[in-house]
Amino acid sequence: MRKVLTEDLKAGMKVAKPLYLADGTVLLNAGVTLKESYIQQLKERNIPALFIIDEDLPDVEVPEMISDQTRLQATQTLQECMNDISLGNQFNARKVKKAVNNIVDELTSKRHVVVHLNDIRSYDDYTFGHSVNVTSLAILTGMSMGYNKLELRDLGIGALLHDVGKITVDEDILLKSEGLTDEEFAEVQKHARRGYEIVRETDGISSCSAHIAFQHHERINGSGYPRGLTGDEMLEFAQIVAVVDVYDAITCDRVYRDALEPHEALEILEDMMQAKLNHEIVQVFFENVAIYPIGTLVELSTGQIGIVVDVNKEDLSSPVVRLIKEDDDVEIEEIDLMHNEGIEIADVITDSKRDEYINT
Ligand SMILES: [Fe+2]
Known part of the structure; x- marks a missing residue:
């Protein structure tokens, strides 16, 4: 899953985590498919972002600090x-x-x-x-x-x-x-x-x-x-x-x-x-903050594009990155930056530019 700003939400996206209001009521439950009317409601309520299920990372969970x-x-x-x-x-x-x-x-x-x-x-x-x-x-x-x-x-x-x-x-x-x-x-x-x-x-x-x-x-x-x-x-x-x-x-x-x-x-x-x-x-x-949280889209110093799928507590600036392949190669390739000293993160690709890099 990944966090998407409300302005970037599209109908058809699926909610990954329940969205609670301050009084504990659930506004949107996990698994719900977004409709335009729901997105409109989020905007009216000034809710800035939502977790959606990411097709690129179906198996990756973002761990919670507290339940x-x-x-x-x-x-x-x-x-x-x-x-x-x-x-x-x-x-x-x-x-x-x-x-x-x-x-x-x-x-x-x-x-x-x-x-x-x-x-x-x-x-x-x-x-x-x-x-x-x-x-x-x-x-x-x-x-x-x-x-x-x-x-x-x-x-x-x-x-x-x-x-x-x-x-x-x-x-x-x-x-x-x-x-x-x-x-x-x-x-x-x-x-x-x-x-x-x-x-x-x-x-x-x-x-x-x-x-x-x-x-x-x-x-x-x-x-x-x-x-x-x-x-x-x-x-x-x-x-x-x-x-x-x-x-x-x-x-x-x-x-x-x-x-x-x-x-x-x-x-x-x-x-x-x-x-x-x-x-x-x-x-x-x-020492406790993931500088590149799970789900972050990054460009590596090699020019490759990937998504952060895990972090190393010992070196939070060197996460594990799953590469995004341009061809139809289905094999998953992950690079652990902590064990690949020559490779580092060159840039973070923000949500608004995301479509230029994936799903095209
Ligand atoms: Fe204060």
């Missing part, structure tokens, strides 16, 4: 928390802990988890989907840094709740894609401190988790907000969440901006953000 069930439980728990907060009530800390424990248990029970950047969320539930992603990515990074389960839970709770302060910010401002006035930007920035205050006042949540909400927009060179803390003053937990928050924001399919591919995100995090984010954490984080 749909665990993801939904966390999304719904966060949604309930936000509802409680907006009503002026305390949120259910026990439920939050349970949702995060499940994510920690699932991630720590798997070996060699690799992030495949395969999350799809609808625009209207961006905060929920984004926060659950940030939670999984932060826990995964904490695991690589040798954290124990208790630390992973505190980190995960802070990550899940890092943006709860957004409930106090005017939705119209939050959904504005660009051109915020100084006043509006100041309003958005308030979500960090307000989130901290909300989480801090909740019984049963550690102050570490509350400080993640407070500090997740701080930058190690002091250029962040709300307090302009430097790296020495920031919690390591908050530095982790800062890295994965930036990563998830620049790689997700927000409707108004084209998502970046993982290799582009790596360049941004390594170069542009070098002064602002903890470089060691960026490095550790990228």
